[in-house]
Amino acid sequence: MMGIRTRLRTALVALVLGVGIGLAAATATAPEAAAQQQPAAPPAATEQMLFNYLQGNVQGRVTIPDRRAATLIQPAGRDFQDFWRSTMKWIGGIAILGMLAVLAIFYLVRGTIRIEAGPSGRTIQRFNGVERFAHWLTASTFIVLGITGLNITFGRELLLPLIGPDAFTAWSELAKVAHNYLSFPFTLGVALMLVLWIKDNLPSATDARWFAEGGGLIGHGHPPARKFNAGQKLIFWSVVLGGAAIAVTGYIMMFPFQFWATDIAGMQLAIQLHGIIALVMIAIILAHIYIGSLGMEGAFAAMGTGRVDLNWAKEHHSLWVDEMMSGGRAAAAPPGARSAGAD
């Protein structure tokens, strides 16, 4: 800060030398021309008029190969700034905090949903190893991607003040690398789940009833469901479609201007979509995590050991249990698994 005023004064002197000379000289040589009258402001185009004239496209020619440099001004950058600074943060904040609040209230009201009939002690294979691998591959990468992504969005407000700029940059750089590289296993996980479960997630008539009964969460009924109830189907499609959208927009960001979004407007859109979809997905997945763990007794085992309690299954996936019991499919149980009722 030393001598900023001195420095500035010198700068201004230089300025006057540099730019003022023309005027000074003009005055010196043509005194009559430099009459001191203050005429009304002469016609001068405003920037808006110029934008209008150019039909909003301030695109020109440059000699350097960088095509993007030919965009002189993109006022949309200011919109992007507003989106990033407020819109997205509000959306993210509301979605995530809102979901947490809803879940908290639900938990307070409803508590953990118990198996009504109580654990039967008998289990049934719900997800095999491949399925669980796909789930956990997706889940684990999603968690890291989510945290590192949230760091990009909220870290500056939440984490930076706590750990200071150097540590925050070090962490963020690591987070960025992780975010970039983990996108690949995440995409793989989503693709695997799509292949494994799409046939069980096609909409069916039972879904309507399930919705009509609020999934049984409201009240104490248990609408029938096959392997996946309508709520789970929603999660599935959210993950598949949302995941695909995040992946696509994410890859666009990793390879900027390379495909699809070849201009800056496209890139801005990609980032905006990526951010919003990701935040909404985080909110949805929070609900998923809740219901798969704290929210419902017996649910976690499905992705934990892969085997669920038979009573839990009957309550939540009655039609699926029926299918499994009626031969055929039951034979698909892993070797060594004893068939239900054999004991």
Add this chain to the structure above:
Amino acid sequence: MLIKRSDASRARGGLAQAFASFSAGALDRRAFLRRSGVAAGGLAAVAGLAAGTVKRAEAGPMQPGVPVEVRRNICTHCSVGCTVVAEVQNGVWVGQEPAWDSPINRGTHCAKGASVRELVHGDRRLKYPMKLAGGQWQRISWDQAINEIGDRMLKIREEAGPDGIFFLGSAKFSNEGAYLFRKFAAFWGTNNVDHQARICHSTTVAGVANTWGYGAQTNSYNDIRNSKTIVIMGGNPAEAHPVSLQHLLQGKEKNRANFVVIEPRFTRTAAHATEYVRIRPGTDIPTLWGILWHIFENGWEDKEFIRQRVYGMDDVRKEVAKWTPDEVERVTGVPGAQLRKVAEMFAKQKPATLVWCMGMTQKTVGTANVRAACILLLATGNVGAPGTGANIFRGHCNVQGATDLGVDNTTLPLYYGLDEGAWRHWGRVWNVSYEYLRDRFGKAGADEAARKKLMETAGITSTRYLDATLLPEGELRDQPNLRGMVVFGHGGNTVTRMPEAAKALAKLDLLVVADPHPTTFAVLAERREGTYLLPICTQFECSGSRTASNRSLQWGEQIVKPIFESRNDYEVLYRLAEKLGFASEMFKNIEVKGKEPVAESVLREINAGGWSTGYCGQSPERLKAHMRHQKHFDLVTLRAGPDAPEEVRGDYYGLPWPCWGKPEYRHPGTHQLYNTNLHVKDGGGTFRARFGVEHNGQTLLAEGSYSKGSEIQDGYPQFTYGVLKRLGWDKDLTQAELETILRIGGNNPDTVSWATDLSGGIQRVALEHGCIPFGNGKARANAWNLPDPIPVHREPIYTPRPDLVAKYPTRDNFVAHRVPNIGHTVQKQAVERNIARDFPLVISSGRLVEYEGGGEETRSNKWLAELQQESFIEINPADAAERNIVDGAWVLVQGPEMPRDRFIRVKALVTERVGRGVVWMPFHFAGHFMQEDQRGKYPPGTDPIVLGESVNTVTTYGYDPVTSMQEAKCTLCQVRAA
């Protein structure tokens, strides 16, 4: 096809490679510099070079705590003459600051000027002498290079005579270098000496000098601030002279001036015009006569000015009467109403100035174009006052000086010509006998008359060396086939007809390229032996004066020592002269330190002989004082005011020539030529009485017009001792002056003139009486000694309008500058063969702001190279659409004289800058030759970063009858998608 493809990809790979080396980032380079650079005193071995003797060039960041020296030099690019302020630490050029004090550039630069420091860093400079042996480049020592070159030159001299060698000099020389180069050729015994002015403004010099005396810009860049109407014709100063636009635009704003651009192409300059006139290329005379038609028709001409100061305007009226608006529109495409508007502005909103550049000069009718331009100025009385005049923007940084100092086949230094009087004058200045000089000419055993004839015969021009090499000897006049070329600071791609040039260069026994870079000459031809490359330093590593376009001389001081093993021009010429055995005669009056002639001493010799052009008053001391006190010179008048230090007080900046008398006479120089409103001692003057006193019964002396304070209030002839005697002014001569005059005059002292009087007495006495030494004459609207005394329109050799050739044919065949000019035959055949059908597009060429000339130097400057990475051709959207060409696509271009199956391959730039039927290419590219990538032919590490196809591979035959200027602006071609 396959070969071409791989060639092309190799070319791209080459560029990618070239730039990959710095995309690695500045950090590496900076780190390197920090380690090895400034602290080590600027000396370090270059990694990768075998010998440790090579000095590394340095241009690193400023180091804190190390003392900074500020040195001033002049930008080495265009003729505007911007001062460069260099910051030097420990002999390393570390920074460049704005030169606020310079009245010419006031701190500013263009892309080239702002990156000149890079030239002295010189990654891609030639580092040591090299020769081509068995097709391989070999490093050799300076001694070996000079010895071998000298032996080969002497062998050619023995076999073909001194005219077997062509000396191609440079507009990049300092004045001292240019002078020494011309002197060198004289001492070698040839007039085969030329430089870039040939293809720049040779036609201007011829046309303008034949009109009113001197062939130079009459006013200055700064003076255009006074103009109310500015017409730029055939010029694009926004790219060619960017800093001049500062003066033009500020003048335009302040005066609300008319700013008219007459050009086939909508240039960056045209973008700022208040009126843009698009003409068909090659129709400048019809356009000018079309303007003049309206002026005469409406009586807008300046009748009093014409009566007093112009000869032969009535002859012009007769020619102009033929150019009715209809005929003008038929030939040029410009509507009559638009030209009427321009005519009215030019004649009535005065002062008006006409600015022109290569669009006017590089034509088969270049001299006539320029003459027509001068006549327009004369008709409207727009010469010889502030804000008026022929503001001819010269090209290179010292093309004006090199022209003045006679790097030219038709004259000794300072326009003395080649006649016996000229040789005797310079013999006296050089302190050698006339006979000694004469006997340097001709083959061994030639008689005196033969030698004298050769001595007085103009030599080969830079545009025709190829023909002088290739044509059967019988078709040449007074000239053997060229066997050797010595090229200093000249690109090989700036001359038209490159396929022929490649053949000619292949045929030479000896090719010497003395330049900071190898240049196109080193790679164009298939040569395996006899090519020598001598590394010359830039003017930043050398002291000397240079003359800007406005005739101001500026002294540049050495900023850093020559980098690597490079040497300055002076030293190399000295070493060669020494080897060839005439150094002791040539450098008799010149101080030589070691083997390096001292620039100040050379300038003093120029002063001693430069009377004809007023190069006599600009001593090194005065020029250095001007550089020291730049800030005291006025921006508009260029004059140092009363509060300036005594040593520059009252001077015009840079003592623009003519600066009469000896330095101690303190003539201030001449800001505006022929300005009768000023006393001659204040830089006033009249038109030069150069062509006698009368012609066809009419007087050639001014009538009733004279410069302020003149004791003779009418026209008068040039001053000689005889004239002084008749006026009774001879008694004003001092005894010493008189003795000198009598000594020079011998038996006939009356003929000793203001230009040959070495005492300066005649000039001094004339000035004291308020008279200008060269007389007070009329300007000539009719120049009877030129091929077309009144300019007439002549269609280009290759014209898109063959229907007009019958009415407006080019001149008959003739011989000029020792070589036949068969333009008439070529034009006739082109019409008969219907060339315009197969090659329907007019191709023109011009300049990019980032590059200069042949471009080797600027394309090797990474800051500039980044901005223009590929050679391109501008084509109108309609022409492009017809050919399925999209912006940025590769296209093939062919000219009518190229081999039938060969093309150049460039990028298309689809733009409305060019009109329909016209394409345009920048002329700076080389290194790709008809799709052959020549990168591998450069000595390793010296290839420019950017290579590209040259427009001059496409350009064709066509030469101006007066100066052998080439036709570079208007020929035909065909373009197709690649």
Add this chain to the structure above:
Amino acid sequence: MARMKFLCDADRCIECNACVTACKNEHEVPWGINRRRVVTINDGKPGERSISMACMHCTDAPCAAVCPVDCFYTTADGVVLHSKDLCIGCGYCFYACPFGAPQYPRLGNFGSRGKMDKCTYCAGGPEADSTPAEYAKYGSNRLAEGKLPLCAEMCSTKALLAGDGDIIAQIYAERVTTRGYGSGAWGWRTAYKDMVAG
């Protein structure tokens, strides 16, 4: 306190690129990084204008607003600078910048996009003024020496103005008065959210 701004007078700019090479030369900016560039709009047509563009050192700078690591800071002179030590090369500032100012070494190489580089208004970075460390990362610090950005100082036609916003706005307004027209101060509304007279 001065508020440093740039103003490009499009009626003066001739696309000579002096600003570009002055910048490159002053700061040793490598190929592919274009801190300043000249864009020509309406190329080849009447109404053609060239404008030299770089970081405008915006009021409420969008780059700073979107930076996830908050590496930007605004000096007392209103110059928007950043810390290359803190930058993680995420690229967001490029999308937010209305003027295309941020540049990245090896832009497009996945995962290895380098630290952002942009015009510093010749004011260096957070390191101590005019030190080799500062030069290596940001180039020279002219402001600390009482000099203005070299691009504007060397502008061939004095089209590019740099200095205190009020002063250069006044210079521009006077020019508009002198010549009777003006093309507007390009980018000022977007950058500074205000207009300049003329």
